[in-house]
Amino acid sequence: MNNLTVFLAIILGLAISGCGAQIEQPILEEPQVVVSLTATSITSTVTNNLVSASPSEMHIVTLTTAVTSVQSTTGNTSAVIPTATVLAPYLVTALPLPTQVPTQTPTQTPTQSPTQSPTQVPTRMIPMVTPTLWPTPDAEASGRVVRVPILMYHYVEPLPENADELRVGLTVQPGIFRQQLAFLHARGYRSVSLYDLLYHLVHGKTLPEKPLIFTFDDGYRGLYKHAFPHMQAFGFSGTVFLVTGLMDDGHEAYLTWEMAREMDLAGWKLEPHSKTHVQLSDRPFELVEYQVLGSMQTLQAHIGRQPRFFSYPSGRYDQQVIDYLTAVGFWGAVTTEYGLDHDLVNEFTWKRVRVPGRGSVSDLSKYLGEDISY
């Protein structure tokens, strides 16, 4: 048995046994070759001749190849002798490699699966929340009153065949709705938001000559197809008061969160209308808190902005609800009562103009106060 064979036998023996013990002494008397080993390469130096084995993973097969290469180059089968002290650290670190393979597989699988699923959803659903700051009132704020009609819509979609009187009363059919938009635009109305209205009252922000606010209660899905694109075509945008719990449940009558986000990105305002559309007046505090705070935080999580305006379900409210809205940071709320003028004294009971599904489009002039003297 020549020296090379002895060397390989020792290496292989150590590899198989998995022994990490150091080799205590050199094997051959006259080492002419030093095999130096690092974590990524094996380099064999031969007297007057340098041979470098290709960098490789550290395992015993590659080492064997390197040594064979040295042998081939030198043509001297007895000349290849690494020093044991160089080999020892390599063997210690190299031998665990076979066990690394099985440990990688099980750890990758469980960590990837659970972390991907939950992190993808929150990353999309919990954007950074940027609070809209309450503007500093100027000296005239407390005395300002402005006429800005706040239109109130519910359904904008075709009537179902079995529609009852309630549904008929809450529905503006798409063709009528488009005629209303054209009419309003031709009459010079330009849409603003509840924020614009509030900023005007607080510090005199300039409004268009004929400002108008479009609001849509309940967030029915038909809005996405029958109102949203047509409003955009006229340069109008609106405010949708969402029933967040019904959206969370995926109820098919209501906008999806994806639709709502698209409308938000297009400049529409999304504000809460409670979680499940229950009456909030004369109810326990805990119910009010759940319905108001729950819908506010849900919206906040989806759109990255703290909502500031609320629409009372069925128009019902009391002082407890107003106090709670104020406490958690709302700036105002709208009712279902009729009215055109707004101020900062009654910002939690701003009135609106209900747009009926029946009647001629030109009737809107009357609702907007054009034919009414105040």
Ligand SMILES: [Zn+2]
């Ligand atoms: Zn409603």
